[in-house]
Amino acid sequence: MTTGATLPSTSASLTARQVWTRARGIVLACLLLLAGAVAIAVIRSDARHGALDPRSADPYGSRAVAELLADRGVSTRVVTTLDEARAAAGPDTTLLVAVPDLLTPGRQSALHSATARSGGRTLLVAAGSSSVERLAPGVTADPATSFGSTLSPECSLPAAVRAGAADTGGIRYTTTHLDADSCYPSQRLATLVRVPDISGNGDTVVLGAPDILYNDRLDEQGNASLALQLLGSRPHLVWYLPSLSDASATGTGDQKDFLHLLPSGWLWGTLQLFVAALLAAFWRARRLGPLVPERLPVAIRASETVEGRARLYRKADARDRAATALRSTTRTRLAPLVGVPVAQAHAPEALLPALSAHLHGDGQVLHFLLFGPPPADDAALIALTDRLDALEREVRRP
Numbered sequence: 001m002t003t004g005a006t007l008p009s010t011s012a013s014l015t016a017r018q019v020w021t022r023a024r025g026i027v028l029a030c031l032l033l034l035a036g037a038v039a040i041a042v043i044r045s046d047a048r049h050g051a052l053d054p055r056s057a058d059p060y061g062s063r064a065v066a067e068l069l070a071d072r073g074v075s076t077r078v079v080t081t082l083d084e085a086r087a088a089a090g091p092d093t094t095l096l097v098a099v100p101d102l103l104t105p106g107r108q109s110a111l112h113s114a115t116a117r118s119g120g121r122t123l124l125v126a127a128g129s130s131s132v133e134r135l136a137p138g139v140t141a142d143p144a145t146s147f148g149s150t151l152s153p154e155c156s157l158p159a160a161v162r163a164g165a166a167d168t169g170g171i172r173y174t175t176t177h178l179d180a181d182s183c184y185p186s187q188r189l190a191t192l193v194r195v196p197d198i199s200g201n202g203d204t205v206v207l208g209a210p211d212i213l214y215n216d217r218l219d220e221q222g223n224a225s226l227a228l229q230l231l232g233s234r235p236h237l238v239w240y241l242p243s244l245s246d247a248s249a250t251g252t253g254d255q256k257d258f259l260h261l262l263p264s265g266w267l268w269g270t271l272q273l274f275v276a277a278l279l280a281a282f283w284r285a286r287r288l289g290p291l292v293p294e295r296l297p298v299a300i301r302a303s304e305t306v307e308g309r310a311r312l313y314r315k316a317d318a319r320d321r322a323a324t325a326l327r328s329t330t331r332t333r334l335a336p337l338v339g340v341p342v343a344q345a346h347a348p349e350a351l352l353p354a355l356s357a358h359l360h361g362d363g364q365v366l367h368f369l370l371f372g373p374p375p376a377d378d379a380a381l382i383a384l385t386d387r388l389d390a391l392e393r394e395v396r397r398p
Contacts, residue, residue: 059216088238091119100131102242108134155183159229163222170209320374
């Protein structure tokens with residue numbers, strides 16, 4: 001018994017090592033992104049909540065002023081939704097709105113309607129022109145900000161007079177209210193405005209800059225005194241941090257669909273990308289017309305081409321196509337050997353009589369072999385291949 005040598009595998013499928021070599025870069029990038037996301041989540045979940053947050057000990061947080069207010073018996077509660085802020089408005093409460101410009105016009109109107117007759121104090125921190133006219137009607141924000149941050153009171157408001165100079169420079173305001181207090185002017189425009197409400201018990205204070213509330217600026221000038229007096233006039237302080245994800249303000253008339261929330265520039269940019277994609281598809285699309293022959297840069301052996309096509313046939317279970325290709329090639333090679341033109345090689349009435357006369361064989365057997373039905377299984381296909389080879393050798397025999 002003889003044992004044949006094991007031939008090297010020529011399978012086109014990738015091994016596990018090859019798959020890992022090709023995919024390890026992508027896996028490493030995904031792991032780095034995952035690690036970065038976890039690190040950011042951990043950092044954002046600690047005690048540092050952000051700017052103007054009374055829970056934050058960061059330089060731009062406001063934990064210091066909250067602690068000083070707690071020592072004086074003023075409780076501080078943080079809210080992040082419009083419903084909570086509206087429910088908290090009352091005569092014994094100071095409502096601080098940290099970033100009024102984040103509120104939509106509808107939410108600004110809803111908040112003003114809740115605080116206008118509450119009898120408490122509303123403090124707006126750095127309210128711009130898009131929010132101050134709704135939250136404090138009669139007050140207008142100047143487009144230009146003040147140049148100097150430390151300013152003198154120059155008004156009769158008791159809290160400002162006791163505090164003295166403070167870092168209130170920022171947005172400047174004008175007001176049409178005759179009974180309003182305009183303090184800390186910069187170029188004749190106030191950076192702190194106090195407007196009494198209709199009941200006369202409450203008021204709205206508009207502060208041009210948040211500097212007096214920051215941890216790292218509280219001990220400078222009269223910042224601490226002014227902050228404690230503005231925020232400590234009532235026993236309860238509600239610190240409203242507006243959020244873009246606040247979905248509680250239903251029925252405020254500012255509900256819009258997704259397309260309205262997108263800036264117009266994004267829509268134009270998306271349209272330009274779509275046009276560019278169409279142009280790129282047209283540029284790279286397959287050209288219509290006759291095929292143009294092209295010389296291959298690398299010579300490929302015929303055996304490799306045959307083996308590759310055979311594997312494709314086997315993978316697709318296309319025994320009929322394989323048998324058709326084998327029979328067609330055999331007929332093309334046999335026709336010149338028996339005196340039949342190549343153009344008539346695939347016509348049974350021309351090829352089979354010539355083969356029968358040359359081999360003195362049965363025409364029906366030759367017809368089944370060269371023009372018969374496709375084989376039923378792989379074993380029948382192999383047997384057909386062997387019989388076609390034997391037929392060609394017999395015809396070529398001298």
